[in-house]
Amino acid sequence: MKKAWLWLVVLVIGISMIAAFSLNGCKKEVAPAEEEVAEEVEEEAPAEEVVEGEQFITIHWAQWQPADALEELSKDFTAETGIGVIVEQTPWETFVQKYNTEMIARSDAWDIIVGDSQDIGNMAVNGHYVDLTDWIIEHEVDKSFTPASLTYYAEYPKGAGKYYAVPCEGDALGWAYRKDLFEDPDNMAAFKAEYGYELGVPKDWDMLKDIAEFFHDPDNDFYGVAIYGDNGYDSLAMFAEQVIWVYGGELGDYATMQVDGLLNSDGAIKGLEYYRELFQFVPPGFGDAFYVATNDAFTAGIVPMATNYFAFFPALSNPATNPYADVTGYFACPPQVGVDGVERQFSALGGQGASIVTYSKKQDLSYQWLEWFVREDVQMEWVKLGGYTCHAGVLESEEFLNAAPYNPAFKVTMEIFKDWWACPEYDILLRTFSEEIARYVIAGEGTAESTLNSLTEIWTGIFQEAGYYD
């Protein structure tokens, strides 16, 4: 009897292991070939057999206004084709984690993912996204969309000419400021007396810091600037990278993965020191501030200027959500002369590209949606609904520039943006970067040099372990 029980236990463990393996997607092959998936599509759910009106695709995106706008926009697609579009939204805090988990399980829950730009390498290498290179060339997306947007939202490896997404929501960091405070004659006179030049829209990052210092008055509950401090995901890193770049530093060489001499260069050190200095002028509790906090500080009227992704600016231009909407102006990240005497202008990239999921059983419908989405008229409609286009023709049009007060600044930003690492290791690079620089920028521990040297060592170890230097 004991023997029978033993066999039973072994059997149950065996069954549970098989179940777990299949759930975990533990297959020996790296990823199913596109053709295989296409065969599955034909076998399991032929599109022709689906009754009209019941055809639909599911798009996964983060939970925010542009996702609502995309669902609204897609109603036109449904009207044209009869294919429904569901935009499933996940809160930002767990957005990337959720779609990564689903992809690990080879889930077909979503047909299209509007995923983070820096995750493109991971998704491409692991076969989660369909290779769209031929489709992009055939539909001339490489000609109609801005080259930078295609590079950062769609291409992996960078410069290889292989595309896995269509730029969907162009986004980058920009600035909102209080025109009434900046143009106030008393403020202007006082600023000129103190700094020796006119108060106005910052011409460079040094001037931006002067302005923050000028307005900073904590005794009267008014602070110099609202910038990111949170390091739970990428906010601290995104702000840090752009000041590192403009002062002449680099995160590393994206092609060779070399870090030493770039991440800990004089320019990078100066950039990080700048971040720490600027952080002295933020409102209390900004050590965990992200997009909500910077907008809140601005609408509460406790700062003269705030940074945020352009996608969050509609809330600032709306009088219902911002009492200062009428006196709010916008500007792109300013240029800066770096430690080497060279002037640079960069903005940290946000935004996402739309990719077809390899495991989707409705790839044909997804391609139809992409084909419709890249049309110029649809892109213009996308802008009108609050989306941010990367379509070159639309960006150039007067209609776009006059559509919202922040659009001219957005157009400038689309020419100066630059992204984080997009290799599969981007998440661990992001985590270690956030941890290390937070200690210096937020807590004031160590120096910018020691922080970046330590980070250089950590990153070199990560790349070494990943086999990039073999």
Added chain:
Amino acid sequence: MFKRSRENQFNGNQLLHRSMRDTTLVRLFILPTIILLIAINIFPLFWSLFLSFSSYSAKAATEWGKNPEMVGGLNYSRILTDPRIWTKFITTAKYVVMSVGGEMILGFGLALLLQLKFKGKGFVTTLLILPMTMSPVIVGLMWRLFYNPNWGMFNYLLGLGKIDWISDPARNLYSIVLVDIWMWTPFVMLLSIAGLSAIPKYLYEAAEIDRASWWFKFTRITLPMVYPLLLVALIFRTMEAFKIFDLPMGITGRGAMAPPLLSMYLYNTAFVTWKTSYGASLGYIMLIVIIAITSLFIKYLNKAKT
């Protein structure tokens, strides 16, 4: 005819009895539970143990020999030789000592106070128990709002100005400890009340006759009699505090400015940077530590019983 059918029925029951004994029936009933336990408890335990000796990232495609690749005890040696991990162990130990210590003192103190007879005692007891009945995530998010330095109630009510309780690494550990104490003191209090209620009255009456002091009665009767239940509370709270996750996640988020607690580090390792096997190894180290501490307490508990 009737007689024959009765005979048949009797034979049928006999057959059923012969083929299915009570023990077989019992085993059949517990089989679904065992299967469930094996599938969702035992197997993951062994699977994660296997992973802890390998190099595996759940994010990357599975390729036997490469992902996972057996690396022996490399993950364990890396963790134990990483100087940064000791900061996390020390912070976690601080957290456990402060929160559990606070809960034990306050919980037992409140239980002693509730031995007094006063009007509205039932209502006060219910109010005191309320924090414990709430979801820790909700409690964390609620306190995050209370702690907001710009408009939160905490600073306002205490007249503390604009102190940053959430993102300042010098303070936020204490912010979480305070919430933990607020939430879990009632748990210790309840167990203490149960222990205090079980003390026979005649012991106090005998002590009264001998004119024993309050301190004598407390140290010689109350404390020894409640001691086993206090130890049970200590075991539960220590285990929980050691692996606390939901409260810090709700209050400070997962940012690097959050207190470097082991559980938060484990989460970031396993689910943010997807170092699955490294996370599994850390999980096992935490498990061993918890088992060691608990075993120590249980040893004392058994002594107290005898």
